Amino acid sequence: MYRGREGMWSWIFHRVSGVGVLLFLFIHIVDTALIGWGPDVYNAVTTIYHEWAIFRFLQFTLIAAVLYHSFNGVRIIVIDFWPKGFQYQRLMFYGAMGLTVLALIPTGVLLLGPIFGIAER
């Protein structure tokens, strides 16, 4: 085992979230394709997404992955193209994490709230 620091964790999270999002993209294409079978089929499937708590958690995780991957992606691009970017890589990692968590708060309330009986709408 190697005890890497922020840079290594940012990279691990980036990879894992990237792979996760790609896999979801495949699934998402399939479920969207179901739309061709008409409203009954499609609505039946989307209901599963909405009603099953586990799918709400998965969606929450997906959004977390998309958010982290996006913010850390910005961090990487800044490092790549701004000559001084590397000096702030640790700070930007915490920034990406912070923004992700921040954006996840309302998302969590909206997505997971109903499961716990809050923010019903």
Add this chain to the structure above:
Amino acid sequence: MQVTCKIRRYNPTVDEKPYFSVYRAEVEPTDRVLDVLNTIKWYEDGTLTYRRSCAHGVCGSDAMRINGRNRLACKVLVRDVGNRMTIEPMMGFKVLRDLVVDMEPFFEKYKAVKPYLINDEPAPVTERLQSPEDRAKYDDTTKCILCAACTTSCPPFWSNPDFVGPAALVNAHRFIFDSRDQRGADRAAIISDRDGVWRCRTVFNCTDACPRGIQVTNAMEEVKRKLLYDRA
């Protein structure tokens, strides 16, 4: 103070697989980890094997994993690692014995990037001129002591030993940005390959591991940018 030192041991000619030996040694807090190893080797277990030479961080012999991170054993003090330490060989190279790894592939990669000045014009009688500004462009990467701490801390390198690795790229940078260097076709071919600089994933382990404080990741980023901006 008494320290407990857990060391990963392996002699491929006799051991089936690596194992850990635990030693206790009486040392000063201001001693180097290398002094701990020496104390163990000289007064307790002569079979403990590691490389070392200058003992003050300029020769690059004693890079190893100390408490999970690549360090030079002669540049870490006992008081900075505490009284329990785990010492293992660097990752990604074959272990020859205990903490000694096979450095041949490392130097092969170094040689592959043509780490020398290429300038076919006849040299002047005195020096070739270079402005202090041009000299400053590659100052950081001239500090490299080829200890391999960066390359063996690099996750892409662990999984794919074909990657030329940060150390070789640092030395490529040193010549790419030297205004006196004229032709680096072979160098460019290697560094712009799939197993070249593009395999760097900006993990920054290399930068954290460098005992000379070289901004290794940034050096590779500068190489990437140069390849991109100069493409025409």
Add this chain to the structure above:
Amino acid sequence: MSLARQAVEKRGTNFELWSWYYFRISGVLLLFLALGHVYVMHIATPIEEVNYAFVAARYATPFWRTYDALLLLLAMSHGVNGMRLILHDYIRARSWRVFAFSVLYSAALIFTVLGVLVILTFQPQPS
């Protein structure tokens, strides 16, 4: 002569350079498209309302069809490029490499075609 040009002369291509560059460009575009998509579909719209009628209404305008097509193509290429690098990192044996890349590229092709077809050909049925 520039370094990259010298590399091309020696090796014939700068594929990895362009792949790397494309990764960044598509990443920036996706930043807006994907986050926009997430916002529209999950935040702005209560997910209970994401149903056939919602999608049908959305696909009534060419704007959203274009948006989704762009998002699909960028995300797929960006993601497959990422997977390509990961497979290169971790799969060492030649035969496994051939297998893994076959699976990856086939899947990418199939799912892209499927997705594009859905976006282009979808005709809402009255519900």
Add this chain to the structure above:
Amino acid sequence: MYHRFDAIVVGAGGAGLMAALQLAQHPGIRTAVISKLYPSRSHTGAAQGGIGAALGNHEEDHPEWHTFDTVKGGDYLVDQDAAEVMCREAVESVYELEHFGLPFSRTPEGKIDQRRFGGHTRNFGEAPVRRSCFAADRTGHMILQTLYQQCIKHEVDFYSEYQLLDLIVNDGVCCGIVALNIKDGEVHIFHAKAILFATGGFGRAWKITSNALSNTGDGVMIAARHGVPLEDMEMYQFHPTGVYKLGILLTEGARGEGGILRNDSGERFTERYAPTLLDLAPRDMVSRFIYQEVKEGRGIKGKDYVHLDLTHLGADVVENKLPDLADFVRVYLGIDPVRELIPIQPTAHYAMGGIPTDIDGRVVLNAEEDVMPGFYAAGECACVSVHGANRLGTNSLVDIVVFGRRAGKHMARHIQEVDFTELPPKPDAFSREQLGQLLSRESGESAAEIRQHLQEEMMDKVSVLRTEDKLKAAQKTVAQLKQAYTRVAIQDRQTWYNSELLETMELGYLLDISEITIAGALVRKESRGAHYRDDYPSRDDANFLKHTLVYGTPDGLMVRYKPVKITKFEPKERKY
């Protein structure tokens, strides 16, 4: 295993690589470099200050001035013809290094930058001159890297991590070496027309040293075993400012910037010894002052060190002009040099003496300068002698570059003129027996204890201040330790990467070197440069303006002398 090359270079530091490069430029000559470390680990890389050469990039300067400073710095024990050659060729050698790609620091016009250094003056001692060409504060590192890079470019064959075991001499002609592949313990024979030893110094004979753990004088003693005398071995330089207990060097530049040495009461004690030059007196002198303070109980807390005070310089000077020093002090002492005093003590640094050679690196066997054909030496292991009794700062790098180059060139000519000399029967028999003995002895003395005892004894009695009594006591101790060494036993019985075996062999060399150093120090009943005898405190040109040559014979050591070559500069009192 048997190998055949035209030239063998043992040691991959500055001198060895420079020679190998000269040889590599002849396409017909096959060269191999044998080194017990990877080349980039050589101790040349530890040199900081710079390389002296009269380029005159800032102000007027001439090789003759450089020669004068070298001769005077060496307390007139320098062979002046050699010093002239060195200072003249320093200029073209530095340009050659630059053409090899060495990243020198630059002047605003883009020329090689130069700075002042202790003992380097204009117009024969008038005022300091900017002569030291430097690459930041890692000149040695840059020289080592650049030469290694060029060797790669010229496809020199390297045998890295091969330990030199023996020199092969047949009927007075040097024809090869025996070496051990450290990795698998196999003994190799290298047959060649010309062999260069560039094996470096032996500071590890002393307890406190700036030298690497690998600097154990292997080549020096292996040469001596084959009838080569060792020259001026009593001349060993102690650098005044080594980090307390560790010996890591803190550059002379610290005092150049205004740093002050203080004793336990905070007194600037150099005022008492050298009222005009103070802390910037030559290295040998300042080391002596510190030793005197410690001896008289004015070391810090009564211990064996004093303080280097940089606190009055301010953060700016320390951080910007002495960054490496600041790094060392912070890492190893946990001290902030801007605010705190740095504990320092003299540290064993550099061997002026060694294997005697002529100006082409050919090893000479006596005062008449008869050579051993095919055998060359260069660098710290050799004694040309350009450093005499005390080496000037920056001249170590000049030495390795110039004489490594000259030796390489001469070897190339020699190789083209001669045929291979046949190897004697069983050239590796001695080495195999030596290894076999060490690997088979079941129990006996501990090498570590012998080494520790030796290093303490040498530090205590054969360092900065010497007397007849101390030297005789040390001689006795070393004799006892050598006896104990014949019974030394090791734990590691593996052939595969057996570093304990190597360390134990290195200890054997250190013991022999110490014995010879003491022998030289005993016969030189005067004080000159680094060799200071409390019982003979002044220089004695009438009796001792000559080099010592110590031979190892079956009946013990034998001392002979060799005259000093004086060309332009008659010996004068050494005042600064």
